[in-house]
Amino acid sequence: MTILLSTLNSRYSHASLGLRYLLANMGELQPSTRLQEFVIGARAADVVERLLAHQPRIIGFGVYIWNVEETTKIVALLKRVAPQVAIVLGGPEVSYETQEQEIVRLADYVVTGWGDVTFPELCRQILTGPKPLMKIHAGAQPPLVDIRLPYSLYTDEDIAHRTLYVEASRGCPFKCEFCLSSLDKTAWPFDLDAFLAELEALHARGARLFKFVDRTFNLNIKSSLKIMQFFLDKLAAHPDDPVFAHFEVVPDHLPDALKDAIAKFPPGTLQFEIGIQSFNPDVQSLVSRKQNNEKAAANIRWLREHSQAHLHVDLIAGLPGEDLDSFARGFDQLVALGPHEIQFGILKRLRGTPIIRHTESCKMVFDPCPPYAILANDRIDFATMQRLVRFARYWDMIANSGRFAHTLPLILGDAPFANFLALSDWLYAQTDATNRIALERLAALVAEWLRGRGADVEIVSTLLASDHAGKAGRITAGKAEAATPQRQMRHLAA
Ligand code: SF4
Numbered sequence: 001m002t003i004l005l006s007t008l009n010s011r012y013s014h015a016s017l018g019l020r021y022l023l024a025n026m027g028e029l030q031p032s033t034r035l036q037e038f039v040i041g042a043r044a045a046d047v048v049e050r051l052l053a054h055q056p057r058i059i060g061f062g063v064y065i066w067n068v069e070e071t072t073k074i075v076a077l078l079k080r081v082a083p084q085v086a087i088v089l090g091g092p093e094v095s096y097e098t099q100e101q102e103i104v105r106l107a108d109y110v111v112t113g114w115g116d117v118t119f120p121e122l123c124r125q126i127l128t129g130p131k132p133l134m135k136i137h138a139g140a141q142p143p144l145v146d147i148r149l150p151y152s153l154y155t156d157e158d159i160a161h162r163t164l165y166v167e168a169s170r171g172c173p174f175k176c177e178f179c180l181s182s183l184d185k186t187a188w189p190f191d192l193d194a195f196l197a198e199l200e201a202l203h204a205r206g207a208r209l210f211k212f213v214d215r216t217f218n219l220n221i222k223s224s225l226k227i228m229q230f231f232l233d234k235l236a237a238h239p240d241d242p243v244f245a246h247f248e249v250v251p252d253h254l255p256d257a258l259k260d261a262i263a264k265f266p267p268g269t270l271q272f273e274i275g276i277q278s279f280n281p282d283v284q285s286l287v288s289r290k291q292n293n294e295k296a297a298a299n300i301r302w303l304r305e306h307s308q309a310h311l312h313v314d315l316i317a318g319l320p321g322e323d324l325d326s327f328a329r330g331f332d333q334l335v336a337l338g339p340h341e342i343q344f345g346i347l348k349r350l351r352g353t354p355i356i357r358h359t360e361s362c363k364m365v366f367d368p369c370p371p372y373a374i375l376a377n378d379r380i381d382f383a384t385m386q387r388l389v390r391f392a393r394y395w396d397m398i399a400n401s402g403r404f405a406h407t408l409p410l411i412l413g414d415a416p417f418a419n420f421l422a423l424s425d426w427l428y429a430q431t432d433a434t435n436r437i438a439l440e441r442l443a444a445l446v447a448e449w450l451r452g453r454g455a456d457v458e459i460v461s462t463l464l465a466s467d468h469a470g471k472a473g474r475i476t477a478g479k480a481e482a483a484t485p486q487r488q489m490r491h492l493a494a
Contacts, residue, residue, distance in 0.1 A: 002029070002032040002033070002056060002057050002058065002127065003026070003029060003032060003033040003034075003056060003057065003058045003059075003060065003123055004033075004034060004035075004036050004051055004054055004056040004058070004059045004060070005019045005022050005023055005033060005034070005035050005036070005059075005060050005062075006019075006035070006036045006037065006038065006051060006059055006060065006061055006062070007019055007037060007038070007061060007062035007063075007064070007067065007071075007091075008037075008038045008039060008040045008042065008047075008066075008067035008070055008071060008074075009037055009038070009039055009040070009067075010039070010040055010066045010067070011039060012039050012161075012162070013161070013162050013163050014162065014163060014165075015037070015154065015158045015162040015163065015164065015165065016035075016037055016062060017150065017165040017166075017167070017213065018062050018090075018091065018115070019035050019037065019062055020035070020150035020151075020153045020154070021115075021116055021147070021150045022060065022090075022115055022116065022119050022120075023035055023150065023153055024148040024149065024150035024152075024153055025116045025117065025119075025120055025147060025148050026120045026123070027120055029120055029123055029124070029127075034054070035153075036050065036051060036054070038050075040066060040067055040070055041070075042070075044070065044073040044074045044077055045077060047074050048074055048077045048078055048081065048082075051074075051078070052078075052081070052082055052085075056085055057084075057085065057086065057126070057127065058085070058086045058087075058088060058123055058126055058127070059078065059085055059086075059087055059088070060088045060089075060090060060115075060119060060123075061074075061075065061087065061088070061089050061090070061091075061107075062090060062091045063089050063090065063091040063092075063093040063094045063103065064091050064092060064093050065092070065093055065348070065350065065370050065371045065372070066370070066371070068093045068094075068101075068103060068370050069369070069370055071103060072102055072103040072106065075087055075089075075103055075106045075107055076106055079106055086108045086109065086126050087106070087107040087108050087109070088107065088108065088109045088110070088111060088119065088122060088123070088126075089103060089104065089107045089109070089110045089111070090110070090111040090112075090115040090119060090139070092180055092350070092351070092352075093351060093370075094110050094112065095112040095113050095139075095351070095352065096112070096351040096352025097351045097352065098110055098112065098136055104135075104136075107135075108135070109122060109126075109132060109135055109136075109137060110135060110136050110137065111137050111139050112136060112137070112138050112139055113138060113139035113141065114139040114140065114141050114142075115139050116139075116142065116147045117139070117140045117142050117146070117147075118137050118138075118139040118140050119139075122137055144170065144188050144189070144190045144191070145191055147190075149190070149194065149195065149198050151164075151166065151198040151199075151201065151202055152198070152201065154202065154207070156205065156206075159202065159205055159206050159207045160206065163209050163211050164202060164207050164209060164210055164211065165211050165212075165213050166195075166198075166199065166202075166210055166211070166212055166213070167190070167212065167213045167214050168189065168190055168192065168195050168212065168214050168217075168223060168227060169187045169188060169189040169190060169214045169215075169219070169220075169223075170184075170187065170188050170190075170214075171184035171185070171186055171187040171188050171215065172184050172186075172187055172215035172216055173185075173186045173187050173216075173219070174216070174250075174289070174290060175288045175289075175290075176277070176287055176288060176289040177287040177288050177289075177353060177354040177355045177357070177358075178277075178287055178316065178319065178347060178348070178350070178353055178355045179350070179353060180350050180351075180352060180353055181215045182288070182353065182354065183352060183353070183354075184215075187214075187215065187216060187219055187220075189220065189223060192223055192226060192227075196226070196227070196230055199230060200230075203234060203243065207243075208241070208242070208243050208244060209243075209244050210231075210243065210244070210245045210246070211245075211246040212227075212245065212246060212247045212248065213248075214247070214248060215248060216248065216249065216250050217247035217248055217249050218247075218249045218250060218253050218254065218258060219250070219253075221255055221257060221258055224258055224261075225257060225258065225261055228258075228261040228262070228265075229261065231243055231245050231265070231269070231270075232261065232264055232265070235265070235266065235269060242266070242268070242269050243269065244268070244269055244270075244271070245269065245270055245271070246271040246272075246273065247270075247271070247272055247273070248272075248273045248274075248275070249272050249273070249274055250274075250275070250291075251274045251275070251276060251291070251295075251296035251299050251300060251313075252291055252292040252293075252295035252296040252299065253295075253299075254299045254302070254303075259302065259306070259307075262303070262307045262309055263306055263307050265307065265308055265309060266308060267308040268308070268310075269308075270307070270308065270309040270310065271309065271310040271311075271312060272303070272309050272310070272311055272312065273312045273313075273314065273343075274296075274300065274311060274312070274313045274314065274339070275313075275314045276291075276296060276313055276314060276315055276330070276334060277289060277291075277314060277315060277316045277319070278315070278316065278319055278322055278326075278327075278330055279293055279297075279329070279330035279333050279334070280321065280322055280326045280329075280330060281293065282321050283319050283320065283321040283322045283326070286319075286320045286321045286358065287319055287320060287355065287358075288354075297333070297337060300313065300334075300337045300339060301337055301338075304337065304338045304339070310340050310341075311339040311340050311341070312339065312340065312341040312343060313334060313337075313339040313341070313342055313343065314342075314343045314345060315327075315330060315331060315334060315342060315343070315344055315345065316345045316346070316347050317344065317345070317346050317347065317380075317385075317388045317392075318346050318347035318373075318374035318377060318380060318385060318388070319347055320355070320358040320361075320362040320364065320377065321362070321379070322379065322380075323379035323380060324379075324380060324384060327388075327417075328417035328418065328421075331344075331416065331417040332415070332416050332417050335412060335416040335417075341399075341400045342395065342399070342400070343400070344388075344391065344392040344395050344396075345392070346373045346374060346385070346388065346389055346392060347373070347374040348366075348371050348372050348373050348374070349364075349366040349372040349374070350372065351372075362377050362378050362379075363376070363377055363378040364376075364377045364378075365377070365382075373389070387421065387424065387425060389434075390424050390425075390427075390428050390434050391420065391421055391424040393434040393435065394420075394423070394424045394427055394434065395420065395424075397437070397442065398411070398423075398442070398446070399420075403439065403467060404443075404446065404464075404467050405467060406463040406464075406466040406467050407446060407450075407460070407463040407464055407467055410450060410455060410459070410460070410463060411423060411446065411450065423446070423449055426449050427445055427449070430445060431445070443464050443467070443468065446464070447460050447461070447464055
């Protein structure tokens with residue numbers, strides 16, 4: 001084997017779409033190229049041993065925020081034991097600020113941006129000469145029709161056991177400064193008929209779990225409708241063997257035609273990831289995020305009331321201009337809209353993103369190590385940011401897990417953020433931990449906290465018993481829901 005394409009995925013269930021794109025576009029080099037994926041946490045020496053067993057001449061690594069530290073170790077070992085192997089890096093983590101990175105220093109070549117065309121071209125040069133002079137190669141961005149689609153490269157094992165990532169478009173026209181996609185000039189669509197033909201082939205091979213990585217699925221409504229119709233047709237034809245689809249959508253753009261299609265999906269077949277990030281108009285304007293908050297709220301409400309879609313809504317703490325009170329108001333507003341999950345993220349300084357322009361004016365301090373989370377800014381000090389980080393972890397354990405669906409409304413009361421922050425602070429004081437708390441212990445602690453706040457002992461026991469009995473579904477602000485479809489969707493959210 002001459003060329004290996006490798007990466008460390010964050011979980012086994014995540015099959016790398018980027019590597020499959022590279023493999024699909026290797027041209028005459030494809031027969032001598034193969035994929036070898038790993039999962040983070042693998043021992044670096046074991047990874048190196050397995051890679052070298054193929055006696056490759058080139059190894060291309062997909063480098064992401066979640067694997068850059070481990071990949072750096074792997075590249076360092078490779079350069080010691082097999083310096084003759086050319087190491088080529090690609091991926092978002094090494095597409096910007098290349099001068100500062102140890103992994104770039106260790107590697108032979110880097111392809112920044114899109115690799116579909118530039119990576120195979122670089123491999124040709126490495127293998128047959130003339131030897132590339134430059135270390136950093138800016139990835140060419142060809143028209144999407146010139147890129148071969150990779151979906152036939154999903155193996156039967158991928159289809160049986162892993163989430164299949166697909167994309168109907170690349171890029172985003174919006175400019176939210178904390179997001180790497182803000183550097184795209186626009187969104188580029190793939191040929192829709194060709195894409196749907198690939199989905200059809202995957203479905204015929206047994207694929208049932210499709211996760212769209214399009215940054216804004218509902219940008220072009222005509223295309224969105226055609227894709228939704230594809231899934232509705234499959235659901236109608238195979239009601240006992242349903243498909244599941246996950247899309248990222250912008251919340252303030254749901255025309256009636258799209259709503260009509262969404263409303264037709266049965267429970268457990270559709271999931272939306274919706275970025276709100278902040279409800280504060282001043283913050284939105286500071287980070288160049290265009291969002292009509294009223295429309296966004298109305299659409300989330302509509303989705304909750306008129307569709308069966310599972311809603312996973314994102315908020316970010318630590319944005320410039322956002323203090324604790326403003327974040328709390330946004331959080332409470334979102335809880336009141338009743339999404340099934342609130343993904344409470346802490347701002348990260350992704351390499352290349354324009355958010356750094358606020359560094360001085362907002363006194364933003366970021367962790368220098370991946371994932372480069374914010375540690376403090378002019379409105380939220382380090383200690384408070386730490387409380388928010390713990391809030392996010394406990395929120396995942398208690399709310400997003402769905403394990404306390406009946407008890408959660410009692411915890412949140414009429415001041416969800418303040419009450420959950422109080423619980424979070426108390427839990428940390430009791431346990432000194434934000435992970436590895438056994439469910440039984442967590443339930444006992446929640447009960448103790450509720451009783452300490454004057455909750456009726458019997459009501460608390462009944463609610464926790466209902467949760468414990470496995471009747472719990474996903475939380476919403478005040479409602480518990482049936483568990484089955486949501487449990488299926490949990491796989492999709494992985
Ligand atoms: S946050 Fe979403 S809408 Fe904003 S630039 Fe990124 S992908 Fe686009």
